[in-house]
Amino acid sequence: MKKYAGFLVFAAGIFWCTNSYSQQIGTIGVGDISYSADANQALMPVEKVLSTLNGKINSALIKTRKFTVLDYAQLKSRIEQQERTLEGYYAKQYTGNAVNLRGLDYILKADVTEFGLLAKQSSNSKNAVGSIDIDFELIGVADVTNDFSSNVSAQYSTRITAADTALDQGVIDQAIQQGVDQLVDRLISTLFPIRVMKIADDGAITLNYGEGLLDVGDTVLVFPKGSDIVIDESGNVIGDSVATLRIMSTERKFSLAQALKGQEALEKGQKGQLVLTGG
Numbered sequence: 066m067k068k069y070a071g072f073l074v075f076a077a078g079i080f081w082c083t084n085s086y087s088q089q090i091g092t093i094g095v096g097d098i099s100y101s102a103d104a105n106q107a108l109m110p111v112e113k114v115l116s117t118l119n120g121k122i123n124s125a126l127i128k129t130r131k132f133t134v135l136d137y138a139q140l141k142s143r144i145e146q147q148e149r150t151l152e153g154y155y156a157k158q159y160t161g162n163a164v165n166l167r168g169l170d171y172i173l174k175a176d177v178t179e180f181g182l183l184a185k186q187s188s189n190s191k192n193a194v195g196s197i198d199i200d201f202e203l204i205g206v207a208d209v210t211n212d213f214s215s216n217v218s219a220q221y222s223t224r225i226t227a228a229d230t231a232l233d234q235g236v237i238d239q240a241i242q243q244g245v246d247q248l249v250d251r252l253i254s255t256l257f258p259i260r261v262m263k264i265a266d267d268g269a270i271t272l273n274y275g276e277g278l279l280d281v282g283d284t285v286l287v288f289p290k291g292s293d294i295v296i297d298e299s300g301n302v303i304g305d306s307v308a309t310l311r312i313m314s315t316e317r318k319f320s321l322a323q324a325l326k327g328q329e330a331l332e333k334g335q336k337g338q339l340v341l342t343g344g
Contacts, residue, residue: 091170092133094140095122096151102180102198108234114180114241118199121245122175129253135169143169154204175201175248178216182237193233194222195240201248203255215251219243250278258294259285259337262319270322270331275315283312284341285322287331294338302338310337 098118100111109117119137126134135143144151153159154172179198202214221239254274263271272279279285286306288294295303308327312320324331 092135092168093126093171093173094135094143094169095119095126095137096140096155096172096174098122098174099176100180102177108182109237114177117238117241118175118177118245121242122173122248125245125249126173129249131253131257133168140169140172154206155202169206172204172206173201173252174204175199179218182233192222193236194220195236195238196220197240197244199244199248203252213255215255217244217247217251219247254278254339259339261287261331261333261335261337264331264333268323268328269313270310270324272310272312272320272322272337273318275317275319279312279315279320279339280342281312281314282342283339284325285310285312285337286340287327287335287337290332290335292336294336302340306338307331307335 098115100115123134123136126132141151144154149159151172151174155174176199177197178200179196181196183194183196196219198216198218200214200216219240221236221243223236257273259279260273261270262273265271272285286302287308287310288304288306292304306327307330309325310322311325312322314321
């Protein structure tokens with residue numbers, strides 16, 4: 066099970082205004098969701114896992130209010146209008162041959178690489194752990210070089226009676242939901258980076274994300290204005306930050322932070338990267 070301390074950010078050439086919650090990313094279509102996990106010990110047929118993921122991803126994207134979301138049939142129809150294929154986008158066949166495909170900006174594909182139900186026996190009860198790993202890719206349609214790949218890992222555990230298979234299923238459902246929530250949070254934070262919105266006279270720093278991405282105690286690195294944030298394969302940030310922030314409180318659409326160091330270097334509009342969660 067892969068774990069991460071922050072969110073992978075790799076999206077070149079995207080420029081957005083600083084008020085993230087008023088932005089609109091555009092139209093996204095959920096493409097193929099595949100299953101390459103070695104085993105399935107989760108009491109669910111593969112077909113049900115994939116259909117559940119598809120439905121939950123579509124619903125989660127709609128709830129962000131940042132996308133117009135196309136289902137699979139609508140996505141295929143839009144692409145066929147341009148005499149292209151999903152497989153061609155997956156294989157990067159259209160690089161350097163951009164078209165104005167109206168009504169479609171991004172294609173999301175995903176692959177379940179780990180999925181299962183684990184249980185640790187303890188007297189008359191057990192600790193059931195549902196787990197899922199999802200590799201996913203966001204493909205830019207107008208500019209097929211503008212995309213990124215990432216992985217999310219989610220676990221949900223609870224102590225239940227050894228014979229209660231219905232609760233086992235509930236654990237798996239919760240793990241899937243957590244995986245979907247993390248996937249969508251990763252997409253949003255990539256397209257809409259964490260930014261410094263305001264620096265108050267008393268030193269309080271307002272960031273453009275709140276509940277759902279940031280939590281009290283989280284650590285955020287802030288980088289020079291105009292610089293891109295790049296994460297290496299080990300999850301480490303490449304480049305020097307100018308300030309380190311700690312999240313002090315969160316609201317629905319913003320957070321308040323304080324500077325652990327670098328207060329004097331902070332400017333409105335600088336990008337930040339979540340590197341350590343408080344939980």
